[in-house]
Amino acid sequence: MSKFNELINGDQPVLVDFHATWCGPCHTMAPILEELKSEIGSKARIIKVDIDKNQAAAHKYNVRGVPTFILFKQGKQVWRQSGAIPKHMLEQAINQSA
Numbered sequence: 001m002s003k004f005n006e007l008i009n010g011d012q013p014v015l016v017d018f019h020a021t022w023c024g025p026c027h028t029m030a031p032i033l034e035e036l037k038s039e040i041g042s043k044a045r046i047i048k049v050d051i052d053k054n055q056a057a058a059h060k061y062n063v064r065g066v067p068t069f070i071l072f073k074q075g076k077q078v079w080r081q082s083g084a085i086p087k088h089m090l091e092q093a094i095n096q097s098a
Contacts, residue, residue, distance in 0.1 A: 004049070004057060008072035013044040013097045015090065018058055018068040020051050025084040026067045032087045036094075044071075044094045073097045 008014050017033060019026035037046045051058040051066060061070060061077075071079040071093050079093040 004047075004054075005075075007045065007047060009075040011074060012042070013071055013073045013078070013094060015044055015046045015094060016061075016070045016072065017046065017048045018051050018061070018063045018066055018070070019048055020066045023066045028084050029067050032090075036087055036090055040091070040094055043098045069093075071097055 008016070017026075017029065019029070033046055033048075040046075049057055051063055057063075061068075065082050067084065068082045069080065069085070069090065070077055078097045081089070081093075
């Protein structure tokens with residue numbers, strides 16, 4: 001958890017994808033996130049957190065369904081959305097916090 005906290009407390013916005021290996025919509029979002037990652041460059045980081053392997057993080061941020069996306073800036077949640085969503089919505093959230 002300390003590496004996670006270190007990441008989300010930085011100056012750079014961090015989009016966290018809380019996902020699970022058994023989740024269909026999570027698999028749908030994977031290529032979209034890869035595409036977004038290459039487009040935004042250093043504007044923000046995108047990290048994936050498997051809720052089955054990191055139950056403490058999922059519990060701490062009250063993740064009830066997957067995928068759940070939470071955008072952090074300097075340790076604070078600035079945006080949150082659950083479910084498969086279009087890339088432009090993720091991009092918009094990142095651009096507003098960058």
